[in-house]
Amino acid sequence: xxxxxxxxxxxxxxxxxxxxxxxxxxxxxxxxxxxxxxxxxxxxxxxxxxxxxxxxxxxxxxxxxxxxxxxxxxxxxxxxxxxxxxxxxxxxxxxxxxxxxxxxxxxxxxxxxxxxxxxxxxxxxxxxxxxxxxxxxxxxxxxxxxxxxxxxxxxxxxxxxxxxxxxxxxxxxxxxxxxxxxxxxxxxxxxxxxxxxxxxxxxxxxxxxxxxxxxxxxxxxxxxxxxxxxxxxxxxxxxxxxxxxxxxxxxxxxxxxxxxxxxxxxxxxxxxxxx
Amino acid sequence: xxxxxxxxxxxxxxxxxxxxxxxxxxxxxxxxxxxxxxxxxxxxxxxxxxxxxxxxxxxxxxxxxxxxxxxxxxxxxxxxxxxxxxxxxxxxxxxxxxxxxxxxxxxxxxxxxxxxxxxxxxxxxxxxxxxxxxxxxxxxxxxxxxxxxxxxxxxxxxxxxxxxxxxxxxxxxxxxxxxxxxxxxxxxxxxxxxxxxxxxxxxxxxxxxxxxxxxxxxxxxxxxxxxxxxxxxxxxxxxxxxxxxxxxxxxxxxxxxxxxxxxxxxxxxxxxxxxxxxxxxxxxxxxxxxxxxxxxxx
Numbered sequence: 001x002x003x004x005x006x007x008x009x010x011x012x013x014x015x016x017x018x019x020x021x022x023x024x025x026x027x028x029x030x031x032x033x034x035x036x037x038x039x040x041x042x043x044x045x046x047x048x049x050x051x052x053x054x055x056x057x058x059x060x061x062x063x064x065x066x067x068x069x070x071x072x073x074x075x076x077x078x079x080x081x082x083x084x085x086x087x088x089x090x091x092x093x094x095x096x097x098x099x100x101x102x103x104x105x106x107x108x109x110x111x112x113x114x115x116x117x118x119x120x121x122x123x124x125x126x127x128x129x130x131x132x133x134x135x136x137x138x139x140x141x142x143x144x145x146x147x148x149x150x151x152x153x154x155x156x157x158x159x160x161x162x163x164x165x166x167x168x169x170x171x172x173x174x175x176x177x178x179x180x181x182x183x184x185x186x187x188x189x190x191x192x193x194x195x196x197x198x199x200x201x202x203x204x205x206x207x208x209x210x211x212x213x214x215x216x217x218x219x220x221x222x223x224x225x226x227x228x229x230x231x232x233x234x235x236x237x238x239x240x241x242x243x244x245x246x247x248x249x250x251x252x253x254x255x256x257x258x259x260x261x262x263x264x265x266x267x268x269x270x271x272x273x274x275x
Numbered sequence: 276x277x278x279x280x281x282x283x284x285x286x287x288x289x290x291x292x293x294x295x296x297x298x299x300x301x302x303x304x305x306x307x308x309x310x311x312x313x314x315x316x317x318x319x320x321x322x323x324x325x326x327x328x329x330x331x332x333x334x335x336x337x338x339x340x341x342x343x344x345x346x347x348x349x350x351x352x353x354x355x356x357x358x359x360x361x362x363x364x365x366x367x368x369x370x371x372x373x374x375x376x377x378x379x380x381x382x383x384x385x386x387x388x389x390x391x392x393x394x395x396x397x398x399x400x401x402x403x404x405x406x407x408x409x410x411x412x413x414x415x416x417x418x419x420x421x422x423x424x425x426x427x428x429x430x431x432x433x434x435x436x437x438x439x440x441x442x443x444x445x446x447x448x449x450x451x452x453x454x455x456x457x458x459x460x461x462x463x464x465x466x467x468x469x470x471x472x473x474x475x476x477x478x479x480x481x482x483x484x485x486x487x488x489x490x491x492x493x494x495x496x497x498x499x500x501x502x503x504x505x506x507x508x509x510x511x512x513x514x515x516x517x518x519x520x521x522x523x524x525x526x527x528x529x530x531x532x533x534x535x536x537x538x539x540x541x542x543x544x545x546x547x548x549x550x551x552x553x554x555x556x557x558x559x560x561x562x563x564x565x566x567x568x569x570x571x572x573x
Contacts, residue, residue, distance in 0.1 A: 010485065014388075021385040021398075024378060024456075028405045031416035031453070034426065038419070047424030091310040098303025107307055110314050113322075116506070116562055118514025120531045121325075121551045127538060128328055128548065129321035131338070148317040151310050209409050212516045212531070216538065226411050233415055233521055237422060245412040256407040260400065 032249065039242035046237060056243035066244065068221075069228035072139060076214075076224055077207040080146035085200040087147070088154025089192075095155070096162040114152040122149060123216035130217060137219035145217045146207045153206060154199035161195025194262045201259040208251060325555075329548035339544045348549035357533075361553070364530040367444075368512035371451045375459040375508045376501065378452075383463035383500075384493075387470075399464065406457035411517055414450050418521050421446050442524030450518040455511060459504040466500025467493075506565050510558050530554060 039057070043050025060066060094101070095108060114122065126145045127137075135141060169191065173183040211226045218227060225248070232241055329348050331339035351357060386402065389395045405413065420427045421441045431437035440446045470493070478488040516531035523529070528536075530550065537547030 013485065017381055017385040017388075020381050024382045025401060027453070028402075028456070031420055032405070032408065032413065035412070035416040035419065046419050046422070087310040087313060090306050094303045094307035098299060098306070101300040101303035101307070103311070104303070104307075107311050107314075110311075110319060114314070114318055116510055116558060118510055118531070118554055118558065120514045120516050120534050121554050121558075124534060124538060124547060124551045125321035125325050126317065128324050128339075128544065129317070132324055144317060147313065151313060155310070205407055209411070211411050212535075216535065226409065229415075230411055230517065230521075233411075233418060237419060241415065242419075245409075245415055248409045248412050252408045252412075253404065256400075256404055259407075260403070 035242055036246050036249065038239060039246045041239055044239065046239060046242070056239045059240050060243045060247075063240070065223075066225075066228060069223045069225045072142075072222060073208060073225040076139065076142050076146055077204050080143050080150055080207050081200050081203040084147045084150035084203050085154050085196060088151045088199060088203075089158050089196055091151065091155040092158035092162055092195075093188075096159055111152050111155055114149045115156065119210070119212035123213040126213065127216045137217055137222070139219070139222040141217045141219065142214050142222060142224065145213050146210065149213070150203040150206060153202050154196075157199035157202060158192060158195040161192045161198075165191055197262040198259050201255050201262070205252065205255050208248070322555075325548045325551050328545055329552050331545045331548075333543055333545050336542065339548070348546045351546055352549065352553065357550075360528055360530060360533050363527075364513055364515075365557075367448060367451065367529065368509050368515075371448065371455060371512045372459075372505050372509045374452055375456050376505060379456055379459035379463055379504065380501070383460050383467055386460075386464050387467035395468075402457060402460055402464070406461060410454060414454060414518055414521050417446070417450050417453060421449070421522065441522065442527070444523070444527050447519045447523040447527050447529070450522040451512050451515060454515075454518055455508045458507040458511070462503035462507065463497065463500040466497040466503075470496045502565050506561055509561060513557060514554055 038046055038049075040052050040054065041048075041050045042053035042055055091107075091111060095104065095111075098104075123145070126141070126148065130137060130141050165188070169187055170183055173187045178186065209226065210224075211230050214224050215227045215230070218224070223231075225244075229241060229244055229248075232238075232244075327341075328339040330344045330346065331341055332343040332345055332347070334340045352361070386395065386398050389398065418441070419425055422428065423439075423441070425441070428437075428440055431440065437445075440449075474496070475488050475492050478492045479485070483491065514531045514534075515529055516535060519527055519529045519532050523532075534547050534550045534554070537543045537550065541547075
């Protein structure tokens with residue numbers, strides 16, 4: 001990017017912007033940091049500091065319903081991410097690589113709707129549909145619902161990557177007598193891999209985040225971690241919830257840095273690493 | 276592949292070309308088919324079902340009965356209680372969007388105008404972390420801060436500004452602002468970062484003041500980011516469920532909670548369907564505005 005020389009016209013304006021920036025960062029981070037710090041407090045009340053302790057983490061790891069919900073969450077996130085990554089990538093390829101096919105425009109529009117629709121509406125829709133076709137609510141209906149919104153997110157991320165791809169690379173493969181599958185496997189796939197991984201990590205995050213849709217389509221015993229924690233919060237605020245929250249934040253953090261590591265654009269002209 | 280036609284064609288037989296094109300179209304269709312079928316079955320049809328059931332009547336268990344079609348659920352929208360909830364949700368969503376924009380724009384501008392690329396990258400990561408962090412956890416953080424003896428409550432008491440914030444409308448509002456601010460900042464940052472800043476320089480060289488250059492050049496060029504951010508904040512704010520449920524009370528019910536309640540405690544599915552449909556229509560209008568305006572700026 002070319003750096004603006006006049007953009008920050010006066011020093012004062014820039015200083016005001018900097019102060020504003022710092023305040024916004026404090027607003028974004030102080031609540032989360034306090035939450036993490038208090039998960040290590042020995043007091044059973046969140047209003048006083050009781051000295052450092054891992055007591056709430058120990059308690060959390062002996063809380064069976066909580067651990068069960070954690071297991072459910074992992075299963076839902078992994079299965080829905082796996083399926084939606086394959087389906088979403090195929091959808092992105094179909095939209096970016098083929099000029100015209102039956103129903104392409106409708107599909108393009110349909111693919112964007114799950115992204116912008118509010119969670120509540122999506123959950124209500126799926127709940128009514130599962131009830132109409134007499135499917136009993138269970139872990140399966142949760143997974144099916146998560147796939148329904150994750151396909152779109154994966155497809156959008158992969159599509160962005162495909163759109164920036166130099167088509168001459170595939171042409172070169174074809175000129176060198178690579179068949180369609182070889183060209184895809186050896187050229188296209190490695191090039192769009194960062195997009196696919198990025199999409200998959202986004203899908204994982206969204207799946208691990210979802211409260212509203214899951215709470216509408218869950219069956220008995222199929223609660224996921226966020227829905228379970230949501231129920232706990234509504235009953236009572238305890239440092240144990242802080243401990244669970246810290247674990248959830250840690251998971252988010254791993255996913256952010258994972259996605260940043262994979263999304264990094266290869267330098268212009270440089271060859272991306274071959275498989 | 277899209278580029279096949281740009282290659283010198285060795286065969287000029289039109290019949291052959293048509294066949295090749297048809298094969299190409301079939302391939303594209305087949306690749307999309309699994310996700311296409313999935314979205315039809317688990318999205319498009321459920322969408323239609325919601326619409327159909329909003330005209331159904333309700334059985335004793337609250338489930339819709341597919342006979343006796345009526346407009347009762349839609350008539351219910353005009354009851355004062357419902358109208359109040361709809362108005363409150365729209366107002367809060369709009370207020371949140373405007374405030375996120377007012378706070379987020381100068382913030383994104385600050386991020387995008389830092390000179391060192393490495394510094395910008397670090398700041399961007401700092402914005403991405405809350406963006407990716409669990410929404411429920413971030414809302415819970417405020418549940419503690421605003422609670423009895425919470426940090427923010429104590430400060431307010433010491434300064435004599437407020438006595439109790441939790442379960443009030445301001446608490447819901449703080450939660451929404453905190454929850455959705457990153458959704459505004461990221462598209463704004465993307466638009467400002469991609470902008471051609473030499474245009475601002477050109478304006479300045481032509482003796483435009485800093486403010487005029489901003490208003491006439493920077494602001495119009497960042498408009499796609501403004502619109503995208505506004506949509507990303509407005510739509511989920513309108514359907515907010517977690518935030519008002521954790522930070523709000525009985526008097527701060529928003530559309531999201533009210534809809535879910537129709538499927539749980541109130542057991543009135545057709546009415547819940549009608550409400551969901553209203554949210555959908557508002558969302559579609561917002562999206563159409565988005566695409567219209569976006570197209571105009573290009």
